[in-house]
Each structure stands twice: as C-alpha cells, then as structure tokens.
Amino acid sequence: MNTKSLGRLAAGLLAAMALVAATVALGSSGRDDPPAPAADNFSPYVTKDGVISRPTDYRDTFEYLGSYAVATKPDRPLDEMHVVYARPEDIRAYRRDGKFPDGATLVKEVTGIGSERLTTGQSHWAADVKLWFVMIKDAKGRFPGNDLWGDGWGWALFLAKEPARNVATDYSSDCRTCHVPARKDDWVYVRGYPALKK
Ligand code: HEC
Structure with a gap:
C-alpha cells in the first residue's frame, strides 16, 4: 500500500468513526433524556429554544432565600407558604453586586399549611407542595419573540400533579402584572429574602 492509499484509508476510518459518534449522540437524545442545554451553556434548566425545565435538584444544591406566609383570601387564615430558593453562586453574586447574575435561578415552592397549637403558640408550617414558580435571569435577551421570556427573565410554572411541564404560556398575562410592584x-420581591442582605 502506498502513502496515498494509506492516507485515504485513514480518512475513511476517521469518517466512519465520526459517523459512529454522531449516531451514538443522536441515540442518546431520546425523548426520555433531559433536554439539551442552550448552546452557550447559559443554564442547565433551559434548552437552546428557551424551554424551561424545573430544577429538580433545588433541595440538594440550592440555598434557602426566605419565605412568605400568605392568606390568599381576605379575612381567612393563612393557607399558603411560599418558600424561595436560589443557587449559592447567585446569592453570592447578589450580595457582591446588588443584582442577579445572568443565569440566576429562583424557585418558589408553594405549599399548603398545617396549623396547630404547639408548646410555642399557634404554629403554622409548610405542608404538601402544590406548585413551583421558576424565574431564570437572562441578561442578554436570548429569546426574542418567546412569550415565556421578557423583562430580563424566563418565567415558568410547574404543578405538583404534572411536575415536568411548564404550564405558563405567556409571562405578560400569567406573571408580569403581579410582579410590577x-x-x-x-x-423580584427581595424584601422577603434575608439571605440577599450583606
Ligand atoms: C397573584 C399575583 C402573582 C402572580 C400571578 C405571579 N406572581 Fe410570582 N410572586 C408574587 C408575589 C407577591 C411574590 C412574593 C411574595 C409572595 O410569594 O407572597 C412572588 C414571588 C415569586 C417568585 C420568588 C422570587 C420573587 O420574585 O420574589 C418567583 C420565582 C415567582 N414569583 C415567579 C412567578 C412566575 C414565573 C409567575 C407566572 C407563571 C408568577 N410568579 C406569577 C405574585 C405573583
């Protein structure tokens, strides 16, 4: 075999290997796998098309920001606990810079409330999780024309009965009005988050 045909053989082998690699990569992107993250590694919870998934690891890897106890109906007792988490690096950046960094991820867990007279007094605690609100900071306006992204954030809502699907469809009607204050x-309603204070 001369040098030229050796070269051709090597090129052919390389092409075959590339094909195998591509097939393996394709095979691993089956429907049950987590969606591929955005190209610039923006967020592990966002695909390149701006689809937001629920951070399922928030209780292990996020830190507690603070909580709100809410009576959602006038003149009725407390009926919800809102417990908010963020990633440690987001909290550190906020304390340093006074603002949320690109990719910052906020999870608000909404639970029902348990209440009983304990030895401390009338005590209230977070019961079962009903739903999760998620906000992901996008400082670069990556998803123009996507109704779930705007005002510098991606907005999502997941219900406990179907936790893998974002049921929000348009942040301007589903979320924005309530966040104007x-x-x-x-x-962000930062007043409730002592962890953000220096
Ligand atoms: C009924 C009004 C209302 C709606 C609708 C609403 N929010 Fe909020 N949200 C609030 C308020 C008020 C707080 C803070 C106080 C609290 O939870 O009681 C908050 C807090 C949050 C937090 C915790 C961080 C923060 O901003 O303080 C996230 C995350 C969040 N909302 C996301 C969303 C998303 C995403 C949507 C839409 C899918 C949405 N919210 C819709 C009123 C609302």
Missing part, C-alpha cells in the same frame, strides 16, 4: 428590584 417589584419592578425596581428587577421584578
């Missing part, structure tokens, strides 16, 4: 704080 927090606009000056980048749409």
